[in-house]
Amino acid sequence: MPAEESRTVSQIAGTEVVELEIPPGGDLLSLARLTAATLAARSDFSVEEGDDLRLAVDELCLPCVRASSDSRLRLRFTRDDESVAITCTLAEDDASASDTDPTGKVGGERGGVTMESAHPDDALSTYILHALVDEHGPVDENRRLAGHWLRKRRAS
Amino acid sequence: MDQVFEITEEPGRAGGAPIIKVKGEVDVATSPALRERLQDVHGPGIQIVNLHEVTFLDSTGLGVLVGALKRCRETGGSLRLVIGEPRILRIFEITGLTDVFSIFPSVDDAVEA
Numbered sequence: 001m002p003a004e005e006s007r008t009v010s011q012i013a014g015t016e017v018v019e020l021e022i023p024p025g026g027d028l029l030s031l032a033r034l035t036a037a038t039l040a041a042r043s044d045f046s047v048e049e050g051d052d053l054r055l056a057v058d059e060l061c062l063p064c065v066r067a068s069s070d071s072r073l074r075l076r077f078t079r080d081d082e083s084v085a086i087t088c089t090l091a092e093d094d095a096s097a098s099d100t101d102p103t104g105k106v107g108g109e110r111g112g113v114t115m116e117s118a119h120p121d122d123a124l125s126t127y128i129l130h131a132l133v134d135e136h137g138p139v140d141e142n143r144r145l146a147g148h149w150l151r152k153r154r155a156s
Numbered sequence: 157m158d159q160v161f162e163i164t165e166e167p168g169r170a171g172g173a174p175i176i177k178v179k180g181e182v183d184v185a186t187s188p189a190l191r192e193r194l195q196d197v198h199g200p201g202i203q204i205v206n207l208h209e210v211t212f213l214d215s216t217g218l219g220v221l222v223g224a225l226k227r228c229r230e231t232g233g234s235l236r237l238v239i240g241e242p243r244i245l246r247i248f249e250i251t252g253l254t255d256v257f258s259i260f261p262s263v264d265d266a267v268e269a
Contacts, residue, residue, distance in 0.1 A: 026184035033212065051243040058183060058214045065184055124215045124251070131250040 016042070018077040021091055026065040032057050032075055036086065039079040045154050053084060053152050056132040059125040060148050061088045066119040074147075082154050089139055089147030161186040163193050166206070169267045173201055179209040182217030191220045197235070198227040204266050206238040213244050218251065225257060234258065236266040 020035055022028045036057040040050035057075075064073050067090065074091040077084065129136045129150060136150040161180035168174050176197065182190060197203045205221070207213070221237070228235040236258045239245050248254045260266040 029183055029185065030181060030212075048243075051246065054212070055214060055247065058212075062184060062215065121215065121219065124219070128215055128247065128250055 014080055016077075016079045018079075020075040020077070022073050022075070024065075024068065024070050024072055026061065026073075029058055029061055029065070032061055032073075032088075035075070035077055036084065039077055039084050040152075043079055043081060043084055043154055045084075045152075049152070049155060052132045056129055056136075056150055056152065057086055057088075059128045059132075060086060060136070060150050062125045063119065063122045064088050064090050064147055066121065083134075083151055085149065085151040087139060087147060087149040089141075161189070163190060166263075168204075169263075172267070173197075173203050175204045175206055175263060177206040177209070181212035182210055182220075183212060183214050184216045187216040187220050190217065191223065194220060194224040197224050198231040198233060200232040202234050202236060203228055204236045204238065204263065206263055206266075207244060208238050208240045208262075210239075210241070210244055213247055215247070215251075218247060218253065221257070222253070236260060236269070238263050238266050 016039070018035055018039065020031060022031055033054045036053045037050050040053045045053065061073055061075070064071075071090040074089050076087045078086075126136075129148075133150045133152040136148065138145050139147040139149055161182070162178070164177045164179075166175040166177055176193065178190065180186070194205070197205075203224075205224070221235075225235045237260070239248070239259050240261055245254070245259070248257065248259065258266075258269070260269060
């Protein structure tokens with residue numbers, strides 16, 4: 001699989017998992033937004049809720065994009081009938097890491113890339129996320145910040 | 157996929173400054189181009205940025221618009237935004253920036269205000 005993009009889909013007992021890995025720099029964040037919107041529709045989110053999730057996944061990814069200009073973003077979307085959860089972490093920057101972790105563990109056995117420090121603009125992204133989703137927070141690996149996660153539930 | 161990102165200019169109305177028209181998705185990939193284009197948006201008078209055909213706007217695009225607004229105000233001018241899509245207005249509402257920007261539903265409204 002080329003380093004450009006890899007995506008896997010699995011379905012386990014009513015839960016769908018989509019893994020997406022996109023190149024550094026955020027040029028293809030639209031793929032993350034498209035995936036979020038598609039899964040929102042599959043969970044019967046309203047159009048407005050789907051739009052909110054589209055914006056939320058973008059803001060979720062921005063701290064990772066700002067933290068590293070040479071690491072790919074690894075996104076894991078988990079959807080069920082009532083909610084969509086998304087995790088975004090930095091992947092290793094060697095091409096061999098483009099294979100997604102079959103265990104689904106965040107960061108994988110190879111270990112993800114940690115984010116050394118927060119960018120000032122991350123606070124605005126966090127503020128926006130807070131307004132758009134039900135839950136969100138940091139992903140820690142070995143007590144270091146490796147990314148962020150969110151969960152949005154369907155309103156009714 | 158949504159529209160391709162594009163920035164164009166429309167003639168100003170009644171001798172006003174050209175209207176900057178933005179199309180497509182404004183995100184971390186495209187906001188640098190918008191920032192560059194808006195660098196010379198300042199000075200006295202009314203500047204209008206038409207976002208009517210913008211299909212997505214995130215915090216990076218918002219930051220660019222805030223920077224342009226600040227430059228306009230510092231040089232005695234004003235910046236007016238044209239936004240028709242509720243989903244674009246949403247991020248302005250979330251961040252409280254609907255009270256900071258002058259936002260209009262159409263170019264005619266922005267010109268005549």
